[in-house]
Amino acid sequence: MAARHKSVETKYMEDRDAVLRGLRSLDRRTFLKVLAATTGAVMAKSLMPPHSFQLVEVANAAPDKTASTAGMAGQPPFTFAYVSDTHLYQRTLNQRFVRAAVKAVEDVNALDPQPDFVLFGGDLAQLGRREELDLGRQILAEVKAPVKMMVGEHDWFYDLGGAWQEMFGPPNYSFDWKGVHVVVLMSVHEKDFWTPRNMTPEQRMHTVAGLDNGVQSRFEVGDDERKWLAADLAKVPHTTPLLVFSHSPLYKYYRNWNFWTDDAEQVQAILKPFQQVTVIHGHTHQMLYNQIGNISFYGMLSTAWPWPYAPSGLPPLTVQMNRADPFDQFDGLGDGRINVRADGLADKIYSLWDRNPVTVKADYLVSHGKTARPPAPQFASY
Amino acid sequence: MKPARPLFFSLIAAAAVAVTFTLAGAQASSPLAEPKSEKQAGFPAALYSWVIPPDNPQTPAKVALGKALFFDDRLSADDKVSCDHCHAPAKGFTDQLPTSMGIRAQFGQRNAPSILNAVFNVAQFWDGRAPTLEAQVAGPVTNPVEMGMKSTDDAVAKIKAIPEYRKQFQDVFGHDVTFADIERAIAAYERTQVAFDSPFDKFIGGDSSAISDSAKRGFSIFNGKGRCMSCHAWNPTQPLFTDQKFHNIGVSAHKSDFVPLARKALDVLAKSGGNPQEIDKLAIGSDMSGLGRFLVTKQPHDIGAFRTMSLRNLLVTQPYFHDGSQVTLWDTIDHYNKGGVQNPYLDGGIVPLGLTEAEEDDLVAFLASLTSPEYADAAKQEYDLQFKRSRTDRPQRDTAAASGEKGLGPGLTGPFGDIGPPQTSENPALLGGD
Numbered sequence: 087m088a089a090r091h092k093s094v095e096t097k098y099m100e101d102r103d104a105v106l107r108g109l110r111s112l113d114r115r116t117f118l119k120v121l122a123a124t125t126g127a128v129m130a131k132s133l134m135p136p137h138s139f140q141l142v143e144v145a146n147a148a149p150d151k152t153a154s155t156a157g158m159a160g161q162p163p164f165t166f167a168y169v170s171d172t173h174l175y176q177r178t179l180n181q182r183f184v185r186a187a188v189k190a191v192e193d194v195n196a197l198d199p200q201p202d203f204v205l206f207g208g209d210l211a212q213l214g215r216r217e218e219l220d221l222g223r224q225i226l227a228e229v230k231a232p233v234k235m236m237v238g239e240h241d242w243f244y245d246l247g248g249a250w251q252e253m254f255g256p257p258n259y260s261f262d263w264k265g266v267h268v269v270v271l272m273s274v275h276e277k278d279f280w281t282p283r284n285m286t287p288e289q290r291m292h293t294v295a296g297l298d299n300g301v302q303s304r305f306e307v308g309d310d311e312r313k314w315l316a317a318d319l320a321k322v323p324h325t326t327p328l329l330v331f332s333h334s335p336l337y338k339y340y341r342n343w344n345f346w347t348d349d350a351e352q353v354q355a356i357l358k359p360f361q362q363v364t365v366i367h368g369h370t371h372q373m374l375y376n377q378i379g380n381i382s383f384y385g386m387l388s389t390a391w392p393w394p395y396a397p398s399g400l401p402p403l404t405v406q407m408n409r410a411d412p413f414d415q416f417d418g419l420g421d422g423r424i425n426v427r428a429d430g431l432a433d434k435i436y437s438l439w440d441r442n443p444v445t446v447k448a449d450y451l452v453s454h455g456k457t458a459r460p461p462a463p464q465f466a467s468y
Numbered sequence: 469m470k471p472a473r474p475l476f477f478s479l480i481a482a483a484a485v486a487v488t489f490t491l492a493g494a495q496a497s498s499p500l501a502e503p504k505s506e507k508q509a510g511f512p513a514a515l516y517s518w519v520i521p522p523d524n525p526q527t528p529a530k531v532a533l534g535k536a537l538f539f540d541d542r543l544s545a546d547d548k549v550s551c552d553h554c555h556a557p558a559k560g561f562t563d564q565l566p567t568s569m570g571i572r573a574q575f576g577q578r579n580a581p582s583i584l585n586a587v588f589n590v591a592q593f594w595d596g597r598a599p600t601l602e603a604q605v606a607g608p609v610t611n612p613v614e615m616g617m618k619s620t621d622d623a624v625a626k627i628k629a630i631p632e633y634r635k636q637f638q639d640v641f642g643h644d645v646t647f648a649d650i651e652r653a654i655a656a657y658e659r660t661q662v663a664f665d666s667p668f669d670k671f672i673g674g675d676s677s678a679i680s681d682s683a684k685r686g687f688s689i690f691n692g693k694g695r696c697m698s699c700h701a702w703n704p705t706q707p708l709f710t711d712q713k714f715h716n717i718g719v720s721a722h723k724s725d726f727v728p729l730a731r732k733a734l735d736v737l738a739k740s741g742g743n744p745q746e747i748d749k750l751a752i753g754s755d756m757s758g759l760g761r762f763l764v765t766k767q768p769h770d771i772g773a774f775r776t777m778s779l780r781n782l783l784v785t786q787p788y789f790h791d792g793s794q795v796t797l798w799d800t801i802d803h804y805n806k807g808g809v810q811n812p813y814l815d816g817g818i819v820p821l822g823l824t825e826a827e828e829d830d831l832v833a834f835l836a837s838l839t840s841p842e843y844a845d846a847a848k849q850e851y852d853l854q855f856k857r858s859r860t861d862r863p864q865r866d867t868a869a870a871s872g873e874k875g876l877g878p879g880l881t882g883p884f885g886d887i888g889p890p891q892t893s894e895n896p897a898l899l900g901g902d
Contacts, residue, residue, distance in 0.1 A: 181819065181820075181872070182816075182819070185816075185819075186816075189812055189814075192812040193812060196727045196812065198731075413698045413699075413711070413817065414815075414816055414817065415815075415816025415817055416815070416816035417816075437768075438769070439769055439816075440769050440816070441769065442765075442767050442769070443767075443768075
């Protein structure tokens with residue numbers, strides 16, 4: 087166990103040593119090549135920034151060359167935006183997260199043209215209180231585009247979804263959008279750990295909100311909802327592109343932090359027959375992407391705080407964002423857009439608030455990293 | 469952009485013209501214009517050695533040539549505007565105007581940044597559009613509302629026609645005048661303008677009586693409740709009071725609607741190619757000036773962001789902010805105290821601070837202690853003026869916002885948390901180092 091789980095610090099020191107060893111062994115020619123490559127990357131980045139208010143990038147992305155080779159085309163490309171993980175406290179307790187949520191709303195409202203819809207990725211509230219959810223509802227009411235809501239564990243475990251469902255309706259649902267079938271899941275069910283322990287709602291919520299505790303169970307979509315999903319997808323042709331939203335990643339990243347869905351493999355099996363599947367998830371508060379079989383995964387940024395990467399389990403395709411500046415409240419945070427292309431694949435734009443935006447192309451994921459690698463950050467990720 | 473200029477502004481401008489014309493010669497020979505000694509308390513010798521570029525080493529002859537050029541009106545189109553016109557040694561190498569005046573009494577959009585310690589800046593100008601002191605020279609020389617030369621070639625031709633300069637350039641650089649050498653000489657002179665040796669530097673050096681108790685309390689607020697330190701970073705090896713970064717603190721949000729303005733700027737830059745001269749023109753001469761760093765990077769996170777300025781000798785470089793919009797240090801602190809001016813690109817660190825009146829006074833006392841000895845008298849006079857003004861005139865003060873009684877966001881009012889913690893009676897600055 088100890089050998090498998092290295093501390094973040096140990097990992098950082100090892101990475102650093104590796105880089106320094108590598109640098110020492112560079113001859114002059116290789117060094118110049120590295121230098122030229124990094125300079126080139128910087129130039130390329132600054133020449134074509136995907137502005138949040140100028141969707142040049144979207145227009146370019148639409149007639150992508152891959153469209154003709156993917157074997158499936160036809161639906162018009164479209165763009166949607168997301169805001170996720172606002173973690174609002176009651177307004178008397180905390181202004182920072184309120185400001186960040188308001189900023190995200192202003193950001194997506196400034197998009198021109200407007201996105202087709204704005205997905206809220208879950209964890210609107212911090213401790214599941216009605217007041218917190220209501221504050222979030224008021225802030226999201228300012229979004230100009232239609233809002234699609236997803237639930238997170240911070241919204242759910244105070245009253246087991248009572249207030250949230252009253253305000254926003256059922257937590258799992260599906261709809262069709264411009265030829266794409268869209269499914270919103272409630273992926274953060276937990277096995278009942280509270281009744282045997284006689285926990286109050288507050289204790290239950292605080293337990294779920296914690297990391298590294300063995301009391302709570304792992305997140306799962308659960309038997310009932312998997313049945314619902316299978317039935318929902320039974321009507322959909324396998325050539326139809328699928329877009330699945332889940333709060334937790336629909337794969338297993340890091341168990342101790344519940345960056346994890348326990349029945350991920352079973353859910354993936356349901357999605358397997360489809361040709362183009364993109365899963366967009368919240369919860370992890372970092373730039374994160376993955377490819378498992380036919381499924382491309384993108385993590386969403388939070389507006390509240392950035393998580394460091396977990397000590398193990400990071401998908402190898404993820405190019406890590408570097409450490410957030412502790413003096414800069416908005417560093418590592420943001421919102422984003424997803425361009426669903428004519429070929430049914432989806433490109434993701436991470437609109438980082440205090441950094442240059444980063445575009446991750448579906449081509450990078452579906453080629454398993456062989457093409458279109460996103461730029462690496464300048465500094466170590468620790 | 470056609471702001472109504474208040475009467476006092478015009479009067480100040482007129483006074484400045486008079487002063488510049490009468491003192492132009494005197495400025496060059498003033499002791500304040502001389503290269504500064506490195507024997508100053510707090511002088512970061514190691515840092516200084518690193519920031520001198522290897523391809524432009526400091527030599528006395530080059531510095532003398534740079535100084536002559538710095539004070540020479542002939543570098544401008546109408547022979548009336550030298551560098552020191554806006555960077556006057558007696559005024560802390562600024563013009564003490566809200567925004568600077570160039571040839572034919574034209575005003576730009578930006579407040580003249582001081583040359584003092586500019587050698588340490590990682591990039592020059594308020595938006596960092598020039599990487600070095602050399603690279604920034606062409607900006608003001610060719611900007612139509614500053615020195616107004618048609619091109620750098622014109623400037624070279626003009627300097628070449630002056631026999632003394634021809635000889636000096638031959639002596640220093642071994643060939644005839646080039647603009648690159650004009651840049652090198654002026655940069656070399658500017659690199660001699662280092663200003664430390666303040667009471668605060670002596671305090672940090674161990675003299676606990678060098679600053680007042682009020683300034684010590686101010687230092688504590690600076691590092692704590694006031695959160696100043698998170699951008700105006702200070703430490704003994706980099707005693708500059710800046711993080712060398714760019715932040716939107718909401719100054720131009722007063723008068724700019726950022727998103728349409730940013731779109732307009734992108735259009736203009738796309739059409740013109742966005743070369744440095746174009747960016748310089750937009751920054752100095754257009755309503756897009758308020759976009760700040762965005763004009764350089766075209767990245768949304770840089771909209772309305774400007775460089776964190778050093779805090780040294782603030783009492784001779786008034787007024788404050790990139791547009792010179794704040795008259796006193798109290799106004800400036802009031803701006804931060806209320807959490808800046810809300811806009812979508814406001815920096816995350818700008819939050820209501822909850823500073824009391826007494827705490828603001830202490831902060832100003834601390835800022836006053838960052839004055840170098842050669843400016844002590846001028847700073848004292850300015851402090852008295854600002855103090856008097858601050859007792860009656862506080863346009864930026866918003867106590868409800870500062871104390872968090874007034875909130876931000878759609879339909880939100882009422883108290884918010886996250887105000888700076890109350891200062892304890894035990895002031896860390898007074899406790900000593902062990």
